[in-house]
Amino acid sequence: MDNVPYAHPAWIEIDTAQLRKNLQIIRQYIGKHPKLLLPVKANAYGHGLVPTAQHTADLVDYFGVSCLQEGAILREAGIVNPILVMGAIHAEQVHALAQYNLEVTISSLYKAKLLAEKSEQIHLSAPIKVHLEIDSGMNRTGMRVSTAPAVIEYIRNNSCIELVGIYSHFATAATPDDPFFNEQSETFLQFLQHHNLTDDSSVLCHFANSAAVACHPETHLDMVRPGLLSYGYYPRNDLPSDLHGIQPCFAVKARVSYFKTIMVGHGVSYNHSYKAKKQSRILTIPLGYGDGYRRALSNKSTVILKGKHYPVVGDVCMDQFMVDIGDDSGYVGDVVTIIGEDNGASITMEQISDTCDTIPYEILCGFNDRLPRIFT
Ligand SMILES: Cc1ncc(COP(=O)(O)O)c(C=O)c1O
Missing domain, CATH: 3.20.20.10 (Alanine racemase)
Incomplete structure (x- = not known):
C-alpha cells in the first residue's frame, strides 16, 4: 500500500x-x-x-x-x-x-x-x-x-x-x-x-x-x-452455491493520526463514555460520522491493526474516533482496517450494520465523498 x-x-x-x-x-x-x-x-x-x-x-x-x-x-x-x-x-x-x-x-x-x-x-x-x-x-x-x-x-x-x-x-x-x-x-x-x-x-x-x-x-x-x-x-442466508464466489469488494481503511498513553480511570472522547481500566495506549483514527462511520459504533466495534482486533473506545466524533490498543504497539501512519480484512481478521459490513441496527445498504450509501475511493 x-x-x-x-x-x-x-x-x-x-x-x-x-x-x-x-x-x-x-x-x-x-x-x-x-x-x-x-x-x-x-x-x-x-x-x-x-x-x-x-x-x-x-x-x-x-x-x-x-x-x-x-x-x-x-x-x-x-x-x-x-x-x-x-x-x-x-x-x-x-x-x-x-x-x-x-x-x-x-x-x-x-x-x-x-x-x-x-x-x-x-x-x-x-x-x-x-x-x-x-x-x-x-x-x-x-x-x-x-x-x-x-x-x-x-x-x-x-x-x-x-x-x-x-x-x-x-x-x-x-x-x-x-x-x-x-x-x-x-x-x-x-x-x-x-x-x-x-x-x-x-x-x-x-x-x-x-x-x-x-x-x-x-x-x-x-x-x-x-x-x-x-x-x-x-x-438473505440462502445464496445458491453457483453464486458463492461473490464477495464484497469494499474496505474502509485509515492511517493512525495520533497516539497517546492515558492513565487508569481517564475518559476518552465526548461524554467520557469510555474510561480506561488500566494505563492504555490510545490511537486516534481520522474518520468519523462526518464520513459515514456511524456514531452508533461508539464502544461497540473494533478496528484491525496488523491482523488483530482492537476496540473502538469513547464516542465516535464527526471526524475521528479512538481505539484502545492496551500495551501493544501502534504508530502514527500505521494502516488500520475499519471494514474489511487484514491478515486473516475481518470486520464485515453485516457486523457493522447489525451493530447500527440497520441494513448493509444504508451503511454503504452513508460513506460520503470525503473519503476517496481507491480502485486497486
Ligand atoms: C427499482 C430498483 N431496482 C433494483 C434495485 C436493486 O435492489 P437490490 O440492491 O436489492 O438488488 C433497486 C434498489 O433499491 C431498485 O429501487
Whole structure:
C-alpha cells in the first residue's frame, strides 16, 4: 500500500477484480438471454459512481440511476451504456434527460403526458425512451395493472416517447418464503402475459433485484437489476452455491493520526463514555460520522491493526474516533482496517450494520465523498 499516494488519511478501497468477478458470476448464472442492469444509484451503493461505472461498463448492458443528476454525471464521464433513471422526473428535466440520452421511468398517465408534451414543445430530434413501472405491491411508485393498458396505448400512439421497457420491483424478496413475493410475481407476470408483452422483443420486461436474481429464476425475464449482490453482499442466508464466489469488494481503511498513553480511570472522547481500566495506549483514527462511520459504533466495534482486533473506545466524533490498543504497539501512519480484512481478521459490513441496527445498504450509501475511493 505504501506506493499509493493517499491524499487523505482515510479512504475506501475497492477491489476492482472482485467487483468484476461478481458481475461475471451473475452473468454466467442468469444465462445468455437476460440483460444485466447494474444499479449505480446512491454513488454506486457507496462504491463511487463514476469509477464503478468505468470499471464495469464492458460487463453490463445497462446502468440504473435514481435521478437525472446521476445519469448526467455518468454521461459527462464518457459512459455510453444505456442508462435508466429509476426515480421520478419532472417537467424541467426533460430537455436534459434527452440531451444526456437517458431512459426514463414513467409511473402514471400524468407523467407520460407531461413527458410527451414537453418533448414536443422543445422539438427533440428523437423520441425519449421510456420504461413503464408497474406497482405489483411495493406501493412506492408505479401504476396499478388496471391503469397501465391505457398508458401503454398513450405511449404507443405518441411519436415523442417510445416504450422500450416495462418493469416492477419486489417489496419482500429479501425474506425467504414470504408469501407476498409470489403474489407480486403473479401480478406482474400475468399482466405481461395478458398483454403479450413477454413476446414483444421491442420491450424489455424486468423485475428481479438481488434476492430474486439469486433465488427466483422465473423472474429474470429480459433484464435483471441486482444491486447489493453485484457489490458482493446478499440480503438473505440462502445464496445458491453457483453464486458463492461473490464477495464484497469494499474496505474502509485509515492511517493512525495520533497516539497517546492515558492513565487508569481517564475518559476518552465526548461524554467520557469510555474510561480506561488500566494505563492504555490510545490511537486516534481520522474518520468519523462526518464520513459515514456511524456514531452508533461508539464502544461497540473494533478496528484491525496488523491482523488483530482492537476496540473502538469513547464516542465516535464527526471526524475521528479512538481505539484502545492496551500495551501493544501502534504508530502514527500505521494502516488500520475499519471494514474489511487484514491478515486473516475481518470486520464485515453485516457486523457493522447489525451493530447500527440497520441494513448493509444504508451503511454503504452513508460513506460520503470525503473519503476517496481507491480502485486497486
Ligand atoms: C427499482 C430498483 N431496482 C433494483 C434495485 C436493486 O435492489 P437490490 O440492491 O436489492 O438488488 C433497486 C434498489 O433499491 C431498485 O429501487
